[in-house]
Amino acid sequence: MPDWTTTDIPELTGRLAVVTGANSGIGYVTALELVRKGARVVLACRNEARGRAAVERIREEAPEGAAELGLLDLGDLASVREFADGLRHDRLDLLVNNAGVMALPYGTTADGFETQFGVNHLGHFALTGLLLPRLLAAPGARIVTVSSMMHALANIDPADLNGTRHYRRWIAYARSKTANLLFTHELARRLAAHGADVVAAAAHPGYAATNLQTAGPRAEARRVAERFMELGNRVIAQPAEAGALPTLYAATAPGVRPDAFVGPSFAMWRGAPAPSRRASWTLDDAMGVRLWEESERLTGVTYDALEA
Numbered sequence: 001m002p003d004w005t006t007t008d009i010p011e012l013t014g015r016l017a018v019v020t021g022a023n024s025g026i027g028y029v030t031a032l033e034l035v036r037k038g039a040r041v042v043l044a045c046r047n048e049a050r051g052r053a054a055v056e057r058i059r060e061e062a063p064e065g066a067a068e069l070g071l072l073d074l075g076d077l078a079s080v081r082e083f084a085d086g087l088r089h090d091r092l093d094l095l096v097n098n099a100g101v102m103a104l105p106y107g108t109t110a111d112g113f114e115t116q117f118g119v120n121h122l123g124h125f126a127l128t129g130l131l132l133p134r135l136l137a138a139p140g141a142r143i144v145t146v147s148s149m150m151h152a153l154a155n156i157d158p159a160d161l162n163g164t165r166h167y168r169r170w171i172a173y174a175r176s177k178t179a180n181l182l183f184t185h186e187l188a189r190r191l192a193a194h195g196a197d198v199v200a201a202a203a204h205p206g207y208a209a210t211n212l213q214t215a216g217p218r219a220e221a222r223r224v225a226e227r228f229m230e231l232g233n234r235v236i237a238q239p240a241e242a243g244a245l246p247t248l249y250a251a252t253a254p255g256v257r258p259d260a261f262v263g264p265s266f267a268m269w270r271g272a273p274a275p276s277r278r279a280s281w282t283l284d285d286a287m288g289v290r291l292w293e294e295s296e297r298l299t300g301v302t303y304d305a306l307e308a
Contacts, residue, residue: 003272004272018095023047030244034094042068130301142256148180188201188258201260
């Protein structure tokens, strides 16, 4: 995939996509480029005002395209169900599980889960399961979950998924991103066993300049840490437009294999999309099954469409 860019995205007219966290950063760029290629995109956003502003920006930048807003709070399973129930389409060609939080102080979601695990993994696990029948109804559909190169810092701890013991924000973030990859691994296996014409893959942006890095320090008024992250975004990071390329490749390029992990080509940091290295524990079949079963128990969402 040398020098793959947005000009290589195929025509997507007639396709429907849902992109979570699409009001800014990589999610916004992903949604914009899909709209430019003809897809109808639902921007699944938590904040209504920011979501509406993003839709308006896309309509200005791609006036011939089709974008709409759907309200979704991944930290509230009732909101996840409401979004899925309210989606006014019978089939779905692409789901991009992009939204996430990073390195936050310990907190819990509306359902009592540790915030990073609850938002980054459980919310997307529930959303994917609830939308799966519509994905199965669309030949060649794809599910792309955005992980991070930071997953390599830590495997999940099955005995402490909610991080209630010895919480460390960066380790909790890494574990949530490992969970994204284990989820993709097990989902790809189950889709293949079912004979489904759906590809589940994962991507990561390398180090991309978005508001993800500064959100945690800003929430705690840690000005030194916030300025450090801002400096890193300006000096080291690649722009969000480049960071979105691995996601767009996994979502649209021909021949993407199940359980692929796509990231920047240069040291997992920046550059054109390429196959990315991943920690060996993200390919652990037994751990994937264990996480899956616990995720079903915690969310109450089961993938019945793959059991039929």
